[in-house]
Amino acid sequence: MQLTNVSRREFMKQVAAGSAGILMLEPFLRIRESFAAALASVPRRPESASDFVQLREQYSLAPDVIYFNHGSIGTIPKPVQKAHEQYLRVCESNPWLYMWGGEWEAPREKVRSKAAAVLHCQPDEVAITHNTTEAFNLLAQGLPIGAGDEVLFSSINHPGASICWFHHSQKLGYTVRQFDFPVARAAELTEDELLDLYDRQISPRTRVLVFPYLDNMIGVRHPIHRLARLAKARGVRYVAVDAAQIVGMLPVSVGDSAVDVLATSPHKWLQAPKGLGLLYVRKAVQPDIHPMWVTWGQNRWKGTARIFEDYGTRNMPELLALGDAIAFNLRIAAEKREARLRHLWQFFRQRVTAHPKLEWRSPQHWPISASLYAVEVKGHKSTDVARLLFEKEGFVMRPFATKELNTLRITPNVFSTEEEMERFFVAIERYF
Ligand SMILES: Cc1ncc(COP(=O)(O)O)c(C=O)c1O
The missing domain is CATH 3.90.1150.10 (Aspartate Aminotransferase, domain 1)
Known part of the structure; x- marks a missing residue:
């Protein structure tokens, strides 16, 4: 596809007419059209061996590689990769014109809505972060907890969702308790035993419970609905879930749960470009958390999860490609x-x-x-x-x-x- 950029004269004409934004977005809309056409060839309900062969052809993985490591880092589908490269090319042709401005509002919000569709929550409960680790750093420094409060998690909690609590507790005065998960017994574990394990560890001081939806070492899928309800019944104020390993792999429905915060890294199972994260913050909990990124103009996002986003210069091509990666993921039933x-x-x-x-x-x-x-x-x-x-x-x-x-x-x-x-x-x- 030929990518025609906006000529200066055309642009100035549109500025005078007050519609420069539409013209600016035009090359991106054309890229999206060609992405949508490519998506139509992806099998929606893959079942047969030939469907899976066809699906594999959508990826750039080397033919001599047997890739059993989607849990570390995903591979981007070719149509998403192509769209991403084209977004980059347009942006780099005139960074000032293409990277900033109110025109991005609508495309950005479309990506947020798609993310909300994956997480099954409201768009204004989703912040676009950089990764899961950032989300837990936000919580560890920003939740209203202090002396006398306890943050609880198990030994299979990922370091990205653990270390920040130890660090910030030194200044904020709360305690952190990490209990041993029975890793050696994982193969015998039942769902009820898993719930019982957390139930026994929660104490009257536990104010924050953190757990992985799916841990990264042995793959214990936590029953988040039951576990969050149990924690709330035991008096835990905040339930925070590390969902880095599951979003895009299996269905997630956080909006109808008692979970307060859920974070993920779309570069894994959502197969999006690296460097963007998604963070769900339940509406009622949003006012409790102090933002980590603080900058000008941010207050207009009070009352939505956008208040937790980084308002420095962001990566627009990656953001748009995240929307496409989600569309690709949702394409498959x-x-x-x-x-x-x-x-x-x-x-x-x-x-x-x-x-x-x-x-x-x-x-x-x-x-x-x-x-x-x-x-x-x-x-x-x-x-x-x-x-x-x-x-x-x-x-x-x-x-x-x-x-x-x-x-x-x-x-x-x-x-x-x-x-x-x-x-x-x-x-x-x-x-x-
Ligand atoms: C369960 C889990 N949590 C958190 C992380 C950290 O993710 P990120 O490096 O994207 O912040 C990972 C990364 O492998 C993970 O597997």
């Missing part, structure tokens, strides 16, 4: 996505469980599991296994080597295949 991920989970789990050299270290029940699971290759260091399988066979997997875990983390996506999984078992036989 949620129940088909879940059915596929569950099928792959079941396939891999059964094979691992029956294998004498392997051990399954994640939950065994789908409702508290997801497309993120941990496998141990008995008698071998996970870091060595991951390196060897990458160098020899092109597998991309995240190893964990902690005092409790010596595992490979497998995070396939809908277009991952059983054949790729079979190759993993062949490789295990060959090298171990």
Whole structure:
């Protein structure tokens, strides 16, 4: 597509007529049209093997790579990547003209509405941040908590949602309590035991409860509706959920829950450009939190989650591409996505469980599991296994080597295949 930029004379004419914004946005609208046409060829209800092959073709992943690491960082679909590159080209052709101004209001709000559709909440409950870590830094310094209050989370809470609390507690006076999650027992865990675990840890001083929707090491999917209700019944004032690992993978519905804050990083499962985050803040809780970014003109956003956004210069091309990434994600029916991920989970789990050299270290029940699971290759260091399988066979997997875990983390996506999984078992036989 030819990208014609706005000529100076044309632009000045439109400024005089008071409609420069429309002209400015024109190249972007054309990019969006070509994106919409590309999206139409993506299977909406993928089911057959050929549907998944077609889906895989939508990505730029190298053919010799078996990518089981969507949990670390996602790969952007080609139509989103193309739109992103084109937005960048237009912006760079005249940064002053294209990067700033009130004209961006409508496109930005469209992205926010799409994000709200993914999270199932109201658009004015969504802030566009940089990542999950930023959201927890906002909370750790901005919630009205102090001496006598306790912030509680487990040992499988990600550092990005944990370290900031220890840091800010030193100045603000609240205490932070991190309890041991029974990682070694993950495979036997039930949903009721999970709830009971948190119930036993909550104390009369617990004012903030933080937990991952899906943790990044063993893949325990927390029942957020039940857990948030339980916490509120026990007197917890704020429930904050780290949803970095689930938004875009499985359906999320935060608006009808008792969760107060939920943060995610769209560069993982939403397959958006890196460097943007999404933050849900329940309407009633918004006035309680002191913003972290403070700058001019911000007060006009009081009463909406936008008050928590960074109002310095932002990355417009990435923002627009985030909207496209969400559209791509929503294109695939949620129940088909879940059915596929569950099928792959079941396939891999059964094979691992029956294998004498392997051990399954994640939950065994789908409702508290997801497309993120941990496998141990008995008698071998996970870091060595991951390196060897990458160098020899092109597998991309995240190893964990902690005092409790010596595992490979497998995070396939809908277009991952059983054949790729079979190759993993062949490789295990060959090298171990
Ligand atoms: C569960 C979880 N929380 C938080 C993070 C941090 O995300 P970010 O680096 O985008 O802030 C990650 C990243 O891997 C994660 O897996």
